[in-house]
Amino acid sequence: MDKLIIDELKREFIDAAKRAYNTGIQTGTGGNISVRISGEDMMLIKPSGISFTDCTMDNIILTTLDGQVIEGDGKPSREAYLHREIYKLNNNINSIVHCHAPWSIAWSLREKVLDTITQHAKLKLVNQIPVIDIIKPVITEDEIDKILCYYTNNTVLKAFLLKGHGIVAVGDKVRETEYLAELIEETAQISCIDRIM
Numbered sequence: 001m002d003k004l005i006i007d008e009l010k011r012e013f014i015d016a017a018k019r020a021y022n023t024g025i026q027t028g029t030g031g032n033i034s035v036r037i038s039g040e041d042m043m044l045i046k047p048s049g050i051s052f053t054d055c056t057m058d059n060i061i062l063t064t065l066d067g068q069v070i071e072g073d074g075k076p077s078r079e080a081y082l083h084r085e086i087y088k089l090n091n092n093i094n095s096i097v098h099c100h101a102p103w104s105i106a107w108s109l110r111e112k113v114l115d116t117i118t119q120h121a122k123l124k125l126v127n128q129i130p131v132i133d134i135i136k137p138v139i140t141e142d143e144i145d146k147i148l149c150y151y152t153n154n155t156v157l158k159a160f161l162l163k164g165h166g167i168v169a170v171g172d173k174v175r176e177t178e179y180l181a182e183l184i185e186e187t188a189q190i191s192c193i194d195r196i197m
């Protein structure tokens with residue numbers, strides 16, 4: 001485990017978290033971000049109850065992909081299970097950004113997919129974004145297959161919406177994954193406005 005590499009990943013994590021907060025795709029203490037430690041079966045994840053804007057080098061949690069906490073204050077985010085299972089299934093994914101973005105949540109309440117209706121979304125997203133209906137407030141073993149079915153055979157769905165809950169975007173570098181979450185929210189906002197015009 002290389003401390004210099006982990007510290008650099010933490011800096012990228014904090015940068016993406018602050019950006020998500022400042023752009024308004026996450027308020028309060030909701031949402032979570034994680035970054036895989038390449039080659040180590042570990043990840044960094046936001047602590048539970050901490051705002052994106054209050055993530056620090058000391059409080060970001062380092063855990064194994066089996067859920068054992070290695071360092072960091074507090075408890076890992078409640079959605080750590082979702083993050084771990086996606087990383088275990090797909091080696092091409094190195095960061096995950098989940099946020100309770102309001103336009104995306106509004107769209108998810110009545111729709112089954114978010115279409116790539118803008119030219120930029122068509123370029124970046126390629127596929128429609130599915131809305132996945134998870135009944136419980138936190139994803140557990142009972143319902144994880146509703147999500148993991150999109151990540152078998154090393155196919156990478158870049159993002160999905162959780163009905164009434166928010167965006168999950170996946171990718172390589174965390175800043176790019178955060179940009180993707182912003183794009184999903186922009187697309188959802190335009191889709192909502194388009195529907196009422």
Ligand SMILES: [Zn+2]
Pocket residue numbers: 030031032079098099100165166
């Ligand atoms: Zn959430």
